Amino acid sequence: DAKTTQPPSMDCAEGRAANLPCNHSTISGNEYVYWYRQIHSQGPQYIIHGLKNNETNEMASLIITEDRKSSTLILPHATLRDTAVYYCIAPGANAGGTSYGKLTFGQGTILTVHP
Amino acid sequence: GAGVSQSPSNKVTEKGKDVELRCDPISGHTALYWYRQSLGQGLEFLIYFQGNSAPDKSGLPSDRFSAERTGGSVSTLTIQRTQQEDSAVYLCASSLVWTAYYEQYFGPGTRLTVT
Numbered sequence: 001d002a003k004t005t006q007p008p009s010m011d012c013a014e015g016r017a018a019n020l021p022c023n024h025s026t027i028s029g030n031e032y033v034y035w036y037r038q039i040h041s042q043g044p045q046y047i048i049h050g051l052k053n054n055e056t057n058e059m060a061s062l063i064i065t066e067d068r069k070s071s072t073l074i075l076p077h078a079t080l081r082d083t084a085v086y087y088c089i090a091p092g093a094n095a096g097g098t099s100y101g102k103l104t105f106g107q108g109t110i111l112t113v114h115p
Numbered sequence: 116g117a118g119v120s121q122s123p124s125n126k127v128t129e130k131g132k133d134v135e136l137r138c139d140p141i142s143g144h145t146a147l148y149w150y151r152q153s154l155g156q157g158l159e160f161l162i163y164f165q166g167n168s169a170p171d172k173s174g175l176p177s178d179r180f181s182a183e184r185t186g187g188s189v190s191t192l193t194i195q196r197t198q199q200e201d202s203a204v205y206l207c208a209s210s211l212v213w214t215a216y217y218e219q220y221f222g223p224g225t226r227l228t229v230t
Contacts, residue, residue: 032216043119043206044158044220087158099215101146102171105158113194 001104002027002090009110012082018075021082022088025029030097033064035073036105044087046103047073078113085110097098117141117167119201121207123134127228130166136192137190140209146189148219149182153203159169161205165213 003102012018018093024033032057048055048062050071055062061074075082087108128134140147148193149161156202160174164184173182179198183195184190204226 032215036219038158043208043223043224044219046218049215089215101149101163101210101215101219102149102160102174102211103150103158103215103219104160105150107157 001092001100001102003033004033004090004106006088006109007085008105009112012075012078012111014080014113014115015077016097018078018082018111018113020075020086020088020111021070021075022073023070024090028093029067030077030098031090032072032093033062034038034089034091034099034103035060035062036087036089036103037082038087038108039081039084047086048064068101078111080113080115083111083113095098103110119207119209119220121197121205121222121225122149123225123229125226127230129197130192130229131196133193133195134197134227136194136227138190138192138207138209138222140188140190140207141220142188142210144209144220145187146210146213146217147184148208149190149192150206150208151179151203152206152224156203157208194227197227199229202227204228215226 035047036044038044050062064071085108131219147164206226213216
């Protein structure tokens, strides 16, 4: 696994964009970056993943820097229900580029969305 | 469709007793994962199954922990001679195959309390 570093906590006003950074400077060329979140008392929930191109789905956007040493998860219009712990994970990959299934969850970023 | 289910949702046991935790994955998912989350701690990987085999048991904390999966479906995590430090939420997840590329769907967890 590549080591990932995230700020321990962030605040965001409801309706504004939440930008959650992640540093993964040791990531190798074929390793994807995955984002999950965990809302209080629930199991983690997948959000998005990417390799080197920016990605967008119905939940969020993922911006990966050109050197792939960092990325930012963007929740474009945060709501109170987005309050959760957000995890950035780089699980590693085999020579063929297949990501390993074992997810190593660090401490993540506690995002608090306030009215 | 049905998601990942776990039973029991809560289990209180006395120190030294054995416990069994059950996970029913999403139908058709060949990969199954066990994690645990201790109070105030992050999610810790325990073991995964691809089909009925468990290639990576490195995350099991001690030889008191074991897991099996039968018929490529239901999995049971067994903790023998429980200790107070085993108190945690045990989470099960499943995915189509063993790679992070396919989203892991988490169950609601079993909260284990050892008194």
